[in-house]
Amino acid sequence: MKKFIRFTRLSIFLIFSLVLFSNNVSYAQLGWYFQNSGTTQLLTCIRFLNSNTAWAVGWGSNILRTTNGGANWQQVPSGTSSSFQNTFFVNVNTGWVVGENGTIIKTTNAGTSWFTQYSPVSSRLMYTHFFNENTGWICGYSGVVLKTTNSGVNWISKTSGASYNLNCIYFINGTTGFIDGDNGTIRKTTNGGENWYNITTPLTYNLDKFFFINDYTGWVTGINGTVLKTTNGGNNWLFTYTGVFCWITAVHFFDIYTGYACGGDYSNQTSGIILKTINGGINWTSTTHPVVPWMSFISFISPDTGWCVGQNGTIMKTIDGGLALPAAPILNTPANNSTLNTMTPYLTWYSSGGATNYTVQISPDQNFSSITDSITTINTGYYIPSGKLTNGLSYYWRVKANNSMGSSPWSTTWKFTIQYIPQAPVLIYPANTSIIYTLIPNFDWENVIGASSYHIQVSLTSGFATLVDSATVSTSNYLIPFGKLLNMHTYFWRVKAKSGSTDSPWSSIWYFSIEVTNINQLSSSTPSDFKLYSNYPNPFNPATKIKFDLPKKSHTSLVVYDALGRAVQTLVNTELKEGTYEYAWDASKYNSGVYFVRIISDNFADTKKMMLIK
Template sequence: MKRGLNYILFLILSLVFYSFFSAPQSFGTGESFTSISDSSTYNKKYAGLPREIKYSIGLSPPEYYTLPEDNEITKSPYQNINISCDSFPQNEPSVKISRKNPDRVVAAWRDFRTGVEPANRKIGYSYSTDGGNTWQPSTLLLAYNPFYIFNSDPVVCTDTAGNFYISAISIDRNKTNSTVLVYKSTDEGVTFDDVYNVTPHPDSINYGDDKSFMTCDLVNGSPYINTLYAVWSSDSESVLSKSTNGGVNWSKRINIVPNGGGYALAAAVGPHGELYIVWLGMLNGHKYGLHVSMSTNGGLNFTTKFICPVASSLSFTRFPSIAVDVSGGKRTGNIYIVWSNKASSIEDEDVYFSVSSDKGESWSAPKRVNNDPLNSPRKQYWPSITVNGYGNIYITFYDTRNTNSNNTVEAYLARSTNGGNTFQNIPLANFHTEINYQNTDIRFGDYISIDSWKNKIIPVWTDERAGGYNMEIYSSVISDSTVGITTVSKDIPARFNLYQNYPNPFNPATTIKFDLPMPSFENVTIYNILGSEVSILVNEKLKEGTHTLNWDAANYPSGVYLYRVNFGIFIQTGKLLLVK
């Protein structure tokens, strides 16, 4: 008997010992990395490889855990993919995932391969047929006509039919007039042979007007589904034009803010076709700052809210970004905006976040997204935001917290699974990049971009890791790491049933299994033991059958968690135990 008890005690201690020492160790970035310093396989097989090759095949040697010198590998868990692959400068990228076939992705950017001194602005683009893992050789959009030879400020857009669009500011050869163009692809991003003039009278806007941003209403059931909206600043005014026939024809310009100015516009569409436009400027005696203009009738009329003041002494133009939750979850309709601002008089520029849950009528106090020490001399800027199909928020931005100079940056990712209450910060780029450019017409640009669809997230950013003036466009493919759904049987079960997760206790991943006797809208949410929402894992309609759901909790602390499964008429809660 005593011998048996000793054996059981030994097993328990062994399990505890194993769970502790085999657990991925956290190094303060919100991600987990496993040390392989004692691995003879690593030493023998990979020791002679260059460090960048070691990293590209997924190895994380222990020397990477220390803060790197500039131009060294950083601790990003994501593979970085060069999608422009050209030795001339490329910058100001934009990206969009097809809503019809998410394996098709298009990215576009400002491209200087045809001239640097003087700068010859063109737009380059590439497309992916495998969800962003590999990209086709990049090419240039054609000039609009022999007189309007320069293109700039691209933004990629898509509709529900799988067509892609690239909006651009086209500038004449004398650099005196400009016009807004939209290039259209009907072959999933391979070619953009159709081009339409949004402003048919080129002299209606002056050279120097900036950044045409474009978005599309992609929400099923919206009265304005597939309406394209182009917004830009024109002669110190914020204006809009829209198309209801796939970009072929465009409305006359609509003033978003009558008798008011603005610039750095971005737009997003809500779950019922509401149009929200964020911009910087002054209105009705307010301080210079952030505004959101809202329309509920397809962009015909707008009301505007002042959100907060923004410092006018930032070292770069800081374009805000906006996204709306259209996931169908409990935060559907939330409007999120991000921007960069100074926290004090010192050189501490941070990324800030605000949310409205009442269609833009009121907004939360600005919240800091980056989690480096407050009032540090380091900068975070150029944020771009997206909300994926599970209602999770992803923000990409530039960051200098780990570098020796504010002229040396790395791309970062912030992620929130609780509506922006908290943010996890993760290095995105695996190299630091020093900002260098030949002239101010090229510079580093003014923005980067991110898009998501269901559980796929794709950011794009400008990167000079190659050295010199070689700006390239880099990307990563990120899966919402909390969840993966598999249909294990299409046989129709007799009843709704939720199984206990397995393994339980677990580290770091576990599987939740459930039966659906009929097609049902599924919501699976994780809560901590205090009842606070941790993450929405699933928020979509599933067919009947038996399904499994994988939750990777590598980024969460040990403890008891609850998973609540809601299939409409069937609600059940289970308990999970994460032991690290």
């Protein structure tokens, strides 16, 4: 029976190894791909010194070295049987490895040989960090902190003030450093580790690895999907949203925006994860290969090129930043269950790492069985166009991220309700205080966004107690029927917009006067150009008609001059709307002779000759 169990375990391992090998071949240039480490032991740390040279350490006294970017890994004898937890090199020749039972070993010849340094403790040592070739620190279980100032010849115990197991020690300069560990422990020193003081964190569970990109900005990982961030030198730490709830073991940033994290479920050999952020940790995207064991450490030498190590001797590499499916976006605004006073709301969400564009859906039902609007955009925001939404209704919206690998799951679904009060219309024509020369003016006002109809009132009084017309129309203009208005009267008018059951305030109140005398608007159609026609008849006695075209609303002057250039009568001097007009000039009080009629409107001017013969 024992032989059968051994055979079964061996078979599982061989199958898993074949999967790793086949994945290495298939995915060599896309996302994360496997490199052959030559061991099946857990690897706990990897450090790249340059694009070619790196060291990896792990259990079973494993020390691995590559000099060709990981294409080949060579096992290096360590001279000890201890399992290792961490390594740090200050240059290509000089480095340290720490691990079980207080083990500290050092090389000064690029790993050709290793020698043991005296450790004053026997507990597990978890992490080592050096500021320069002489000054370095180590932390470990039971609150252990060790320091050397002579390249490890002597390691001195320092009081950390922590009784919990410590998992990481990290210095951002020669004096300022941090330790973390179980129960949410973070402690800080500003005097090279001589004294440590507690930093309050928003959690009580275990923390793992630090990484700082500068003196102010850093991150720390932990269980339950934890990645905390500081922007003030570690004095305060805030959560970032990873979207996962497993153990995040390590993090590495190449700049303040682009970073990677790894981890997984230690008890599940196919539950490993590798995360990426491109916005400093606001949100994270999974870049996990389909079969990944629990991952313990991650290291990058450029924004796109990095390595990750973990269970079963796993070493993975990426040269494209771990291209994979983006994470589901996190919605931002409007807040869930908002009530909005707009018909064109602006939807926003946080960017997802690796996404090239986003798909937005809006629906009147939370199952999205009918779609009000759907669009794909490269932006992280979207204005819903006018005419898509109905006032008084509620809508649901969601977003998914896309890239060349496919699409993320949909985001959570949020809801908003439109309660839009439209703006008061802006009046255009007849202009306020104007005199018009028609009994059937075409009232005009600016279109209001979200308006489904308009209500216009025309009155003889400014209080609108005496209405002469009241109408509801679907467009932003209204041709008043003949017979409603009388000549030589003044009228007041106003308009309000309607959207569903909601009305806007009334517009401002304008008034106009009607003086239908000798001018008549023949047509309200818009001519193509300004034009002054020759009068008809010509010669004439005693009256003639003068016709002109206006392609747009403008102030118009129509004046008659005698042969000496003296103005004898101003026929028109007011603002007229676009259209074709005709003025009937009665010259019975003028002597026979040559006269000229001149029009000036906008930038147009023209003159015509007239002959009066009595």
